[in-house]
Amino acid sequence: MLMTASTKTAPIVLSVRGLTKSYGNDVHALRGIDTDVQEGEFLVILGPSGAGKSTLMRCLNRLVEPTEGKIFHRDQEVTGKRRDLRALRRQFGMVFQQFNLVKRLSVLTNVLTGRLAYRSTWRSLFYNFSQEDKRIAIECLARVNLDHKAFQRADTLSGGEQQRVAIARALAQQPSIILADEPVASLDPKIARQVLTYLKQVSRELGITVLCNLHQVEYTREFAERIIGMSRGKVVFEGTAADLDDEVLHRIYYRDPDEEEDQGR
Amino acid sequence: MNSVTFESAVDAALQREVEVRRRRHLKLAGWALLAAAALWYSAAQIKLSPAALVSGIPFMWDFITRLFPPDLSYLAVLGDATIETVQIAIWGTLLAILMSIPLSFLGARNTTPHIVVFHLTRLLLNALRAINELVFALIFVSAVGLGPFAGVLAVALHATGMLAKFCAEEIEGVDKGQVEAQIATGASRMQVILFGVTPQIIPQFIGYAIYRLDVSIRSATVLGLVGAGGLGFSLIQTMKLFKYHQTATCILVIFLLVLVSDWICGRLRRKVI
Amino acid sequence: MAIDYQSRAQSVLDELAQRQTWRFRHIVYIALAAAFLVWCADGVDLRPAEVTRAIPIIADYFGRMAPPKWGFVETIWQPAVETLYVALWGNVLATFVGLPLGLLAASTVTRSGVLRNGAMAVLNVLRSISELIWAILFVAAVGLGPFPGALALGMNYGGILGRLYAEAIENVDKGPIEAMEATGASRLQVILFAVFPQALPQFVTYNLYWFEVGVRSATVLGMVGAGGIGFELITAIRLFEWREVGLILLFILGMVTIIDFASTFIRSRLY
Numbered sequence: 001m002l003m004t005a006s007t008k009t010a011p012i013v014l015s016v017r018g019l020t021k022s023y024g025n026d027v028h029a030l031r032g033i034d035t036d037v038q039e040g041e042f043l044v045i046l047g048p049s050g051a052g053k054s055t056l057m058r059c060l061n062r063l064v065e066p067t068e069g070k071i072f073h074r075d076q077e078v079t080g081k082r083r084d085l086r087a088l089r090r091q092f093g094m095v096f097q098q099f100n101l102v103k104r105l106s107v108l109t110n111v112l113t114g115r116l117a118y119r120s121t122w123r124s125l126f127y128n129f130s131q132e133d134k135r136i137a138i139e140c141l142a143r144v145n146l147d148h149k150a151f152q153r154a155d156t157l158s159g160g161e162q163q164r165v166a167i168a169r170a171l172a173q174q175p176s177i178i179l180a181d182e183p184v185a186s187l188d189p190k191i192a193r194q195v196l197t198y199l200k201q202v203s204r205e206l207g208i209t210v211l212c213n214l215h216q217v218e219y220t221r222e223f224a225e226r227i228i229g230m231s232r233g234k235v236v237f238e239g240t241a242a243d244l245d246d247e248v249l250h251r252i253y254y255r256d257p258d259e260e261e262d263q264g265r
Numbered sequence: 266m267n268s269v270t271f272e273s274a275v276d277a278a279l280q281r282e283v284e285v286r287r288r289r290h291l292k293l294a295g296w297a298l299l300a301a302a303a304l305w306y307s308a309a310q311i312k313l314s315p316a317a318l319v320s321g322i323p324f325m326w327d328f329i330t331r332l333f334p335p336d337l338s339y340l341a342v343l344g345d346a347t348i349e350t351v352q353i354a355i356w357g358t359l360l361a362i363l364m365s366i367p368l369s370f371l372g373a374r375n376t377t378p379h380i381v382v383f384h385l386t387r388l389l390l391n392a393l394r395a396i397n398e399l400v401f402a403l404i405f406v407s408a409v410g411l412g413p414f415a416g417v418l419a420v421a422l423h424a425t426g427m428l429a430k431f432c433a434e435e436i437e438g439v440d441k442g443q444v445e446a447q448i449a450t451g452a453s454r455m456q457v458i459l460f461g462v463t464p465q466i467i468p469q470f471i472g473y474a475i476y477r478l479d480v481s482i483r484s485a486t487v488l489g490l491v492g493a494g495g496l497g498f499s500l501i502q503t504m505k506l507f508k509y510h511q512t513a514t515c516i517l518v519i520f521l522l523v524l525v526s527d528w529i530c531g532r533l534r535r536k537v538i
Numbered sequence: 539m540a541i542d543y544q545s546r547a548q549s550v551l552d553e554l555a556q557r558q559t560w561r562f563r564h565i566v567y568i569a570l571a572a573a574f575l576v577w578c579a580d581g582v583d584l585r586p587a588e589v590t591r592a593i594p595i596i597a598d599y600f601g602r603m604a605p606p607k608w609g610f611v612e613t614i615w616q617p618a619v620e621t622l623y624v625a626l627w628g629n630v631l632a633t634f635v636g637l638p639l640g641l642l643a644a645s646t647v648t649r650s651g652v653l654r655n656g657a658m659a660v661l662n663v664l665r666s667i668s669e670l671i672w673a674i675l676f677v678a679a680v681g682l683g684p685f686p687g688a689l690a691l692g693m694n695y696g697g698i699l700g701r702l703y704a705e706a707i708e709n710v711d712k713g714p715i716e717a718m719e720a721t722g723a724s725r726l727q728v729i730l731f732a733v734f735p736q737a738l739p740q741f742v743t744y745n746l747y748w749f750e751v752g753v754r755s756a757t758v759l760g761m762v763g764a765g766g767i768g769f770e771l772i773t774a775i776r777l778f779e780w781r782e783v784g785l786i787l788l789f790i791l792g793m794v795t796i797i798d799f800a801s802t803f804i805r806s807r808l809y
Contacts, residue, residue: 061449063445063448063449085451086451086452086453087451088451089448089449089450089451090450090451092449093449093450094446094449094450096442096445096446098442100440100442100443100445100446101443101446102443102446102447102460102461102464102465103443103464103465104464104465104467104468105460105464108550108554109460113446113447113450113452113460113461114450116447116450116451116452116453116456116460117450117451117452117453121453121455121456124456124459124460125455125459127459131551134551134554135547135551138546138547138550138551138554139543139544139546139547141550142542142543142546142547142550143543147546147547147550150550150553150554151553151554151557166446169446169450173450173451303626304626304627304630307622307623307626307627308623308627310619310620310623310684311620311623311624311627311683311684311685311687311688311765312683312684312685313627313684313685313688317680317685318680318689321679321680324679324680325675325676325679325680327679328675328678328679348581349581349582351578352578352579352581352582353582355575355578356575356578356579356582356584359575391791391794391795391798392787392791394754394794395754395790395791395793395794395795396754396787396790396791397754397755397757397758399670399758399761400757400758400768400771400787400790403761403771403772403775404596404599404600404775404783405592405596407599407775407778408592408595408596408598408599409588409591409592409595409596412583413581413582413583414582414583414584414588414592416582417582417584418592418596483666483668484668486668486671487668487670487671490670490761490762491761491772494582497670500671500674501674504674504678516667516671519666519667519668519671520663520666520667523666523667524662524666527666
């Protein structure tokens with residue numbers, strides 16, 4: 001109860017209005033998404049694979065260009081001019097299913113790439129970073145408890161450790177939002193819980209909002225402060241873990257949202 | 266009822282199989298016939314025949330006997346030419362590496378600034394690849410005079426084409442996830458290339474550059490035939506003077522040089538990859 | 539909490555600083571490498587002044603090649619086609635030379651170590667001597683013309699292909715071989731039914747690739763009198779007919795490009 005009360009008063013950090021994404025005329029990945037994200041919450045986007053979760057996330061930092069609709073980050077329009085894109089992307093840290101660390105670089109250099117958007121291209125030409133950047137990167141590594149592996153090559157780490165490095169890289173951007181796209185889909189359950197725990201704990205400490213795509217209901221129940229359920233490119237549920245009953249799960253995983261609309265009429 | 270339909274289905278499948286096989290055999294026979302005809306025709310065109318080969322054997326034998334024994338005293342003279350051959354190959358490859366770094370990024374679909382630049386770069390690379398070192402060497406000898414300098418330029422141009430095309434294809438094949446992660450941090454295009462693309466291709470690039478050095482040494486041994494320095498020059502000179510024992514020494518040295526470079530480059534490559 | 543992170547960061551930072559300091563031996567390595575390269579450059583007359591002098595001259599020579607002398611097509615059409623024939627037969631001969639030697643050199647096929655090493659030694663000799671040197675030898679032996687050119691390509695590429703064949707045979711999946719041996723098949727049967735079918739696509743790929751390379755090589759065999767377009771090229775250069783040179787270079791480029799496409803097409807159909 002207390003939690004819902006606090007989230008209600010929190011300001012809105014991200015709002016999405018009428019977002020659609022189509023590929024050609026036939027494939028509609030997103031079909032009119034409207035939602036608001038509150039400052040500091042841990043929001044899980046739940047849905048089966050192919051529901052459009054990943055596309056939604058990539059539209060938020062414009063790795064994918066939305067077809068229609070608007071996205072606002074605080075007062076700034078994300079879907080505005082491309083010129084401001086670099087500064088905007090800085091605000092969105094991203095964590096991927098496949099970790100996407102640059103395998104041949106050291107752990108520390110990987111985290112330092114989170115600082116790239118703050119520095120000019122010429123300064124980074126010879127892989128040199130400022131002392132301040134290094135300090136930030138190592139602190140982020142310490143937050144996920146991997147500072148002792150800073151000088152190892154990224155591909156020598158286990159999957160769970162690589163994902164923690166990826167979280168550190170996202171933190172190094174000093175973002176206001178972290179987008180985690182199926183962060184634990186390639187990890188076994190014990191490690192997955194550990195990674196999600198780090199993600200939640202660190203974002204709490206630093207007051208970062210987290211949007212996390214998941215397809216496993218159990219992790220969602222365990223970690224989510226608020227849940228958005230997606231099915232076939234539409235939002236079919238918004239609520240907390242307590243509201244996540246069998247009927248809702250059936251709606252997310254089995255029912256075609258179009259059919260439902262037809263019945264509604 | 267069920268078994269009847271099952272059997273007839275098997276029969277139909279067997280029949281289809283026979284038909285498919287016959288059609289495939291016919292097709293194969295057709296291609297084989299076509300290939301044989303092409304080979305037959307081209308053999309006639311270049312006057313290639315087993316008879317010519319057999320009648321040539323005595324001449325070949327005569328020639329080989331004249332090569333033996335190699336004149337080992339000539340080895341001392343070949344020292345400088347051998348060093349020069351290696352030097353040509355090293356600088357040719359080094360210049361090629363320097364030139365192919367920008368060209369390979371311009372010639373890869375995912376890093377090129379513009380599609381027109383991509384096509385122009387690929388055209389240039391194809392031209393450099395298509396034209397043999399020896400052709401370049403001939404032109405450069407005319408332009409800048411006899412000597413190893415023309416050889417270096419020739420090796421460099423041809424190796425640039427090879428190296429840059431290989432590297433461009435590696436760039437196009439990089440793991441897209443690692444690149445996407447860099448874009449998502451808000452890195453600029455150049456930073457994405459530096460931190461997302463380059464680390465992925467470096468081992469393959471170095472490995473291929475070492476292979477190219479090996480090939481360049483092999484090429485540099487014959488550049489002298491057109492006056493562009495190295496061992497080939499001694500080879501052709503001794504032949505023109507009918508000093509066949511010395512020619513044999515040249516061939517021996519070339520053989521050993523290539524063998525050694527092959528061995529060293531092979532070891533280096535295994536170390537890198 | 540935050541203080542804790544900062545002190546932990548400091549120790550890693552210190553280690554980083556230590557790792558990044560330049561050691562004396564690094565400087566020595568770089569100096570040695572630079573000295574070696576300078577020595578090499580000096581040996582091949584590669585000096586900044588020389589390069590700056592050469593670039594405009596070379597650009598000028600390439601400039602003289604435009605526009606190509608189109609009337610010359612009639613003269614070089616025949617040698618250009620001959621080049622393709624030489625490359626084609628070079629490839630066929632290389633297969634004849636390389637296949638038996640490759641089989642002898644592969645440990646999956648040949649048990650005898652002496653035979654294997656002998657075959658490998660022959661392949662190395664064939665491979666190490668450039669096709670141009672082979673061409674010179676064959677021209678001296680059987681006279682001028684495309685025939686010695688095809689023989690030369692057959693020898694050099696026979697050595698290269700033979701080694702590649704041997705590697706392909708050795709790298710086939712051992713499972714089917716074991717299965718075949720378990721059924722009591724003879725050695726020849728094993729080679730025919732378990733080794734060959736697996737290695738064959740690899741063989742074809744190698745042959746196609748080395749045919750492409752062979753076409754490029756065949757364009758210069760004419761320089762030593764072994765047939766093809768190289769003879770016209772060297773003549774045109776000796777006579778300073780740069781516009782003819784331009785046309786020949788265009789021809790070579792066209793031929794190689796067409797063959798590139800054709801072989802990519804065949805390879806895509808192969809798998």
